[in-house]
Amino acid sequence: xxxxxGVCNSSFWHKILEPxxxxxxxxxxxxxxxxxxxxxxxxxxxxxxxxxxxxxxATRQDLLQAMVQHRDGPQLRLSQVxxxxxxxxxxxxxxxxxxxxxxxxxxRISYLPIVDDQQHLLGLINKIDxxxxxxxxxxxxxxxxxxxxxxxxxxxxLKIRQSLQLKEIFHTTVNxxxxxxxxxxxxxxxxxxxxxxxxISESVVAPYPAILGYSFPEEVFPxxxxxxxxQGRVLAIADVHAPESGLADCLVEFIKQWGIQSKLIVPIVxxxxxxxxxxxxxxxxxxxxxxxxxxxRSPRQWTEFELELMQQLADQISIxxxxxxxxxYLEDRVKLRTAELTQANWALHQEIQERKQIEVALRQSExxxxxxxxxxxxxxxxxxxxxxxxxxxxxxxxxLGQTPEAIYGMSMEALMGVAYYQAIQSYxxxxxxxxxxxxxxxxxxxxxxxxxxxxxxxxxIEKGGGDRPPQxxxxxxxxxxxxxxxxxxxxxxxxxxxxxxxxxxxLTSLHGSLKLIATGRLGHLSxxxxxxxxxxxxxxxxxxxxxxxVLDLQRIESGEVTMDAHRCDAADLIVQAAESMQAxxxxxxxxxxxRLDSIAIWxxxxxxxxxxxxxxxxxIKFSTxxxxxxxxxxxxxESALPPRLSNAAFxxxxxxxxxxxxxxxxxxxxxxxxxxxxxxxxxxxxxxxDSRKKxxxxxxxxxxxxxxxxxxxxxxxxxxMGVGSCFYFTVPLIPxxxx
Amino acid sequence: MTLKxxxxxxxxxxxxxxxxxxxxxxxxxxxxxxxxxxEGISQAEIHAPDVILLDVMMPEMDGIATFEALCNNPRTxxxxxxxxxxxxxxxxxxxxxKIGVSGVITKPFNxxxxxxxxxxxxxxxx
Numbered sequence: 001x002x003x004x005x006g007v008c009n010s011s012f013w014h015k016i017l018e019p020x021x022x023x024x025x026x027x028x029x030x031x032x033x034x035x036x037x038x039x040x041x042x043x044x045x046x047x048x049x050x051x052x053x054x055x056x057x058a059t060r061q062d063l064l065q066a067m068v069q070h071r072d073g074p075q076l077r078l079s080q081v082x083x084x085x086x087x088x089x090x091x092x093x094x095x096x097x098x099x100x101x102x103x104x105x106x107x108r109i110s111y112l113p114i115v116d117d118q119q120h121l122l123g124l125i126n127k128i129d130x131x132x133x134x135x136x137x138x139x140x141x142x143x144x145x146x147x148x149x150x151x152x153x154x155x156x157x158l159k160i161r162q163s164l165q166l167k168e169i170f171h172t173t174v175n176x177x178x179x180x181x182x183x184x185x186x187x188x189x190x191x192x193x194x195x196x197x198x199x200i201s202e203s204v205v206a207p208y209p210a211i212l213g214y215s216f217p218e219e220v221f222p223x224x225x226x227x228x229x230x231q232g233r234v235l236a237i238a239d240v241h242a243p244e245s246g247l248a249d250c251l252v253e254f255i256k257q258w259g260i261q262s263k264l265i266v267p268i269v270x271x272x273x274x275x276x277x278x279x280x281x282x283x284x285x286x287x288x289x290x291x292x293x294x295x296x297r298s299p300r301q302w303t304e305f306e307l308e309l310m311q312q313l314a315d316q317i318s319i320x321x322x323x324x325x326x327x328x329y330l331e332d333r334v335k336l337r338t339a340e341l342t343q344a345n346w347a348l349h350q351e352i353q354e355r356k357q358i359e360v361a362l363r364q365s366e367x368x369x370x371x372x373x374x375x376x377x378x379x380x381x382x383x384x385x386x387x388x389x390x391x392x393x394x395x396x397x398x399x400l401g402q403t404p405e406a407i408y409g410m411s412m413e414a415l416m417g418v419a420y421y422q423a424i425q426s427y428x429x430x431x432x433x434x435x436x437x438x439x440x441x442x443x444x445x446x447x448x449x450x451x452x453x454x455x456x457x458x459x460x461i462e463k464g465g466g467d468r469p470p471q472x473x474x475x476x477x478x479x480x481x482x483x484x485x486x487x488x489x490x491x492x493x494x495x496x497x498x499x500x501x502x503x504x505x506x507l508t509s510l511h512g513s514l515k516l517i518a519t520g521r522l523g524h525l526s527x528x529x530x531x532x533x534x535x536x537x538x539x540x541x542x543x544x545x546x547x548x549x550v551l552d553l554q555r556i557e558s559g560e561v562t563m564d565a566h567r568c569d570a571a572d573l574i575v576q577a578a579e580s581m582q583a584x585x586x587x588x589x590x591x592x593x594x595r596l597d598s599i600a601i602w603x604x605x606x607x608x609x610x611x612x613x614x615x616x617x618x619x620i621k622f623s624t625x626x627x628x629x630x631x632x633x634x635x636x637x638e639s640a641l642p643p644r645l646s647n648a649a650f651x652x653x654x655x656x657x658x659x660x661x662x663x664x665x666x667x668x669x670x671x672x673x674x675x676x677x678x679x680x681x682x683x684x685x686x687x688x689x690d691s692r693k694k695x696x697x698x699x700x701x702x703x704x705x706x707x708x709x710x711x712x713x714x715x716x717x718x719x720x721m722g723v724g725s726c727f728y729f730t731v732p733l734i735p736x737x738x739x
Numbered sequence: 740m741t742l743k744x745x746x747x748x749x750x751x752x753x754x755x756x757x758x759x760x761x762x763x764x765x766x767x768x769x770x771x772x773x774x775x776x777x778e779g780i781s782q783a784e785i786h787a788p789d790v791i792l793l794d795v796m797m798p799e800m801d802g803i804a805t806f807e808a809l810c811n812n813p814r815t816x817x818x819x820x821x822x823x824x825x826x827x828x829x830x831x832x833x834x835x836x837k838i839g840v841s842g843v844i845t846k847p848f849n850x851x852x853x854x855x856x857x858x859x860x861x862x863x864x865x
Contacts, residue, residue, distance in 0.1 A: 501825045504825040504846050504847060505751050505754065505846070506753070507847050509751065509753035509756075511849075511850075512754075512757030512761060513753075513850075515761075515851055516757070516761060516850050516851075
């Protein structure tokens with residue numbers, strides 16, 4: 001029996017003492033006593049009293065036995081069946097339960113009456129009740145202690161877990177264990193992988209020396225010890241000097257320097273990390289270190305509770321180690337992630353900076369473009385495929401009185417007005433079909449004056465991708481005020497017309513007079529005089545042609561005249577031209593041959609005759625006596641092109657609708673290939689001396705080209721040096737509008 | 740060749756002389772001259788020429804106005820008129836033909852063929 005259960009307080013006795021046991025006078029009849037016991041079954045015995053003193057005791061069983069054994073049992077007196085003398089206990093002895101239990105055991109009795117100093121009955125103690133109460137008391141104490149341990153353990157655990165820092169956890173653990181066990185030294189010893197070790201945290205009371213700071217060689221803690229501890233060994237040594245401690249003498253001698261008398265060692269183990277396991281070996285515990293308590297002042301018997309507490313705290317340290325490793329891992333991850341995020345943030349910052357710089361550059365570029373577009377004396381607009389304005393420069397306000405903001409989103413029809421829009425609608429349709437177009441028109445400015453403008457529409461084509469075809473998203477519209485240029489052109493045209501006309505009058509007189517003198521009918525000149533007259537006559541002819549050509553060209557280019565095209569027979573036009581040149585050709589000993597097919601063409605006959613006449617005249621100039629000139633006409637389709645025209649010199653010739661092809665072929669000296677295009681430019685001749693030698697004006701082929709282009713045809717030349725040249729031109733077979 | 744009387748109306752005296760000499764030499768026609776539209780009309784009324792060669796570009800009363808006046812004058816309206824002009828383009832020629840002239844000869848003309856050109860226009864035998 002534990003000593004702390006022996007001495008009991010008054011409440012204990014109050015709990016087990018029955019204060020009013022069943023008691024009768026010793027002379028009471030058994031019938032009466034049994035009747036009373038029957039009505040009060042909780043009483044297991046009855047006491048016999050005489051003058052308030054206990055003189056006997058009988059159990060229920062004793063009474064029943066007497067009743068059975070005696071015929072007149074009910075008449076028996078209580079004194080006849082009770083046991084006497086009665087074993088009693090004085091009230092003054094009720095301090096410890098041990099004497100009571102000894103009485104119960106020695107006398108093999110179940111009840112003990114409690115009496116005062118006068119032997120008067122105070123109560124009764126039932127052996128079973130006593131034992132039950134003692135048992136209850138012991139259980140309660142155990143539970144309380146267990147509760148206290150839990151509470152204590154919880155408090156220490158809470159303190160340990162208030163930190164995730166291992167150093168702080170170790171420090172708290174050693175301090176709390178030292179305080180709780182009232183030990184002289186508590187330390188945490190770490191076992192290193194090479195078998196050596198060192199204390200890493202310590203709590204020690206004065207005057208005992210600290211172990212912290214020492215390193216211990218492997219010999220102090222051999223590998224087989226490590227294995228035992230790793231398996232959970234706990235070592236409690238009450239006296240290190242006692243032989244049963246099992247410590248080697250050298251070790252006892254070694255630890256003497258720290259005054260250790262007694263020690264308690266529990267291992268700190270925790271599972272190996274996955275990366276520390278070998279192959280498929282299941283996870284096993286690794287000895288990380290030891291939690292050690294020392295008693296220095298005297299030897300000490302370590303209790304179960306103390307062992308248990310140390311073990312549980314070692315487990316807590318193990319958990320803390322795992323958590324610490326996890327924390328360390330998480331911190332590493334956080335650091336890594338933070339570094340990554342910092343880097344990503346830096347990269348993002350860089351990108352944002354770059355984008356800002358690009359945006360600034362774009363804004364500057366846009367500002368510059370806007371500055372340029374707003375200061376150009378040109379209307380600049382972007383129109384989407386729904387014919388709505390999406391950009392206009394400031395010139396719209398200066399010229400038309402409409403701000404770009406007001407125009408944005410407005411339809412072209414709304415801005416320009418219905419009549420103007422209808423006039424330009426075909427050009428809009430053309431550009432929205434993907435073709436650049438330029439036209440001239442009259443536009444009324446905000447001051448009410450009409451201005452001549454040149455308008456160019458450039459399609460905005462988005463490139464296709466995959467199966468998607470290119471798409472016209474809109475177009476750029478550039479409108480230039482050409483009023484001044486037009487005025488200058490008109491002045492120039494008028495000037496040329498006046499000058500040309502004023503030249504013609506004296507020329508007519510000069511030309512006529514020379515012709516008449518040259519007949520000789522107005523008198524004969526000397527031979528030299530005649531030669532000079534011929535020179536004057538020829539150059540007057542040339543001057544007349546030049547004036548005529550200048551006037552013709554000016555009129556065609558200025559648009560003063562338009563081709564009055566109608567259906568006519570190409571063969572008739574060739575005949576007219578050939579006949580008009582026949583006399584001159586014969587004078588040069590040159591034959592003009594025509595191959596005539598009746599082909600209806602759509603042309604202005606006067607101008608086509610003029611073009612043919614120019615070409616035939618050219619052919620005559622560059623032919624030598626005996627040569628022939630062929631003038632032909634044939635329908636012209638791409639496939640009908642004569643083979644010799646298909647050479648590289650004409651690869652750029654456009655594909656044309658059904659046309660009539662005129663050809664004037666000579667057998668002259670030929671034209672170098674690099675001159676074949678330039679000869680159609682004004683005053684461009686194969687040899688600059690030609691114009692003087694041949695009496696040309698340098699404008700004949702230019703006029704031919706203008707005439708042909710006005711008809712919607714093309715003109716070109718082909719030549720072989722020393723063989724001859726062919727001049728071709730085409731005119732439409734049928735009205736262009738019906739194509 | 741039938742003797743014809745031709746009235747040349749031109750404000751340029753040199754043209755008058757060249758035309759007169761040319762027609763005299765080539766066709767031996769009788770030539771009258773006038774230096775303005777008004778004088779031309781007056782001469783035509785007096786001499787009733789077989790043809791009037793009328794310059795178009797003249798100050799004050801130009802050739803077109805003179806022609807209209809001749810047409811409106813019963814005494815001269817039957818006289819054929821051939822215009823002598825530096826204006827030679829198609830549109831102008833059509834305009835001249837529309838108003839009823841007998842022909843248009845462009846300047847500068849060839850003096851050696853001028854008479855035959857006039858005879859062709861008027862169907863005169865040469």
